[in-house]
Amino acid sequence: MVVLIMGLLGFTIGYLDQPSPYLREVLALEGDRIQGHAIFQMNCAGCHGLEAKGKVGPSLQGVSEHKSKRRLVEQVISGKTPPMPQFQPSPQVMADLLSYLESL
Template sequence: MDNQLAQPGIVVRRITLMVIALLLAIGVFILGIHLIQVSDPYVQNVLSLKGNSGQGRAMFQINCAGCHGFEGNGQVGPSLQHVSKRKSKVDLIHQVTGGNTPPMPKFQPNPQEMADLLSYLKEL
């Protein structure tokens, strides 16, 4: 029996199965976090609204342009050009409201303001 455990083929198969199990567990964890984020009533409310990009631009100029630049090209904060292609709406909502990457502060826009901002960010 000990001899079988030392065989390279068996060891490789066991390691492969452990890696697959770990990747599946990570995937389930990430999916669970995403489902929790999407089920948030604030997020659901924002996603149900039609945003006005003109209003979103005005809000961006007042609250975001100081760090992200007037055209979202980045200054202190990163460039937001094409950010909607890199991040989902849910991720953007959580970034804005959570300030997940210091020194970005937390903002608490009402749902319509957040929908407007998302609409503008989509145009960048």
């Protein structure tokens, strides 16, 4: 199965069986939970609430218990769940955000 992901410079094609270079880079980095919290506050809290307990968007408490790191990254960057916008931060920023999401 092929997945199209809109990048900042155009479309990239990723295969579900093989992580994209972006995903591999994100997963290879160590995220900073504190930085991730700040990123969440600036970009996500408007819909998911200041404490990620839900608002317009769903609660993200315990999200890493039912979504893998890979699925969390794909959810954030895809924009496939309207009204959630497509968001593709730098790999380090995504790793930081992922670290915060895993702490919920």
